[in-house]
Amino acid sequence: xxxxxxxxxxxxxxxxxxxxxxxxxxxxxxxxxxxxxxxxxxxxxxxxxxxxxxxxxxxxxxxxxxxxxxxxxxxxxxxxxxxxxxxxxxxxxxxxxxxxxxxxxxxxxxxxxxxxxxxxxxxxxxxxxxxxxxxxxxxxxxxxxxxxxxxxxxxxxxxxxxxxxxxxxxxxxxxxxxxxxxxxxxxxxx
Numbered sequence: 001x002x003x004x005x006x007x008x009x010x011x012x013x014x015x016x017x018x019x020x021x022x023x024x025x026x027x028x029x030x031x032x033x034x035x036x037x038x039x040x041x042x043x044x045x046x047x048x049x050x051x052x053x054x055x056x057x058x059x060x061x062x063x064x065x066x067x068x069x070x071x072x073x074x075x076x077x078x079x080x081x082x083x084x085x086x087x088x089x090x091x092x093x094x095x096x097x098x099x100x101x102x103x104x105x106x107x108x109x110x111x112x113x114x115x116x117x118x119x120x121x122x123x124x125x126x127x128x129x130x131x132x133x134x135x136x137x138x139x140x141x142x143x144x145x146x147x148x149x150x151x152x153x154x155x156x157x158x159x160x161x162x163x164x165x166x167x168x169x170x171x172x173x174x175x176x177x178x179x180x181x182x183x184x185x186x187x188x189x190x
Contacts, residue, residue, distance in 0.1 A: 004043045005029035008091050010098035011084035013042065024102050040083040042076075050076060057117040060124045069114040077103060077110075145183035145190065152184045 006013045007022035007029050022029050037043045050072050056062030057069045081103070088094045144151050161176050179189040 004032040004037065006032050006083075006088070008088060008093040009095050010102040011080070011088050011094065012102050013080050013083065015043075024105075025098060036083060036087065040079055040086075042079045042083055047076065047079070057114070057121070060117075060121050063121050063125065064118075066111075066114045066118045069117060070111060073107075073110040073114070077106060143181060145181075145186060145188060147188040147190075148183060148186040150183055150185040153181045154184060156180060156182055156189065 003016055004013065005016045005020065007025055007027060009025045009027055010022060012022050012024055012029075013032060016029060020029055021027060032043065037047075041047065053062060054069060054072050057064055084094075084099060088099075089096070142151050143153060145153055156176050156179055164176065176189065182189050
């Protein structure tokens with residue numbers, strides 16, 4: 001299972017699966033104790049809820065604006081900042097410059113991801129609207145009986161006209177003249 005670790009130099013805090021070195025500073029990271037997670041409200045249940053919301057933007061299960069996603073990301077940065085400033089800033093290894101660079105990279109990446117997620121959700125919405133419009137157009141193109149409004153109609157075929165003409169003569173053909181459909185509910189022809 002991955003562990004939450006932190007870098008004493010740049011203040012990076014995150015899940016680490018294999019490499020136990022900081023992705024920014026390349027120094028060995030330390031395990032973040034459970035009491036620190038609870039004290040600063042990081043990498044706990046409420047943190048996970050925010051993460052699920054951000055993943056919802058990524059997976060188009062939550063439709064939101066760029067600013068909504070950025071606000072969630074900023075909340076996570078703020079919580080981490082509290083931990084870093086109150087616990088790590090006292091350490092002689094800590095570098096405020098490295099920390100600020102690391103946070104700036106995180107903000108830039110977050111902004112790029114939020115913009116990408118927003119574009120993806122807009123494209124998905126456009127596809128959904130086009131699909132719904134196509135279905136609506138399809139339903140609107142179904143001919144309906146002008147008398148009763150039923151869609152239970154059949155086309156009057158040339159074969160049926162020929163049979164009527166053969167059986168009833170010209171009088172049989174006049175009944176269907178200029179008509180294309182016959183309603184199976186009310187019997188009207190139109």
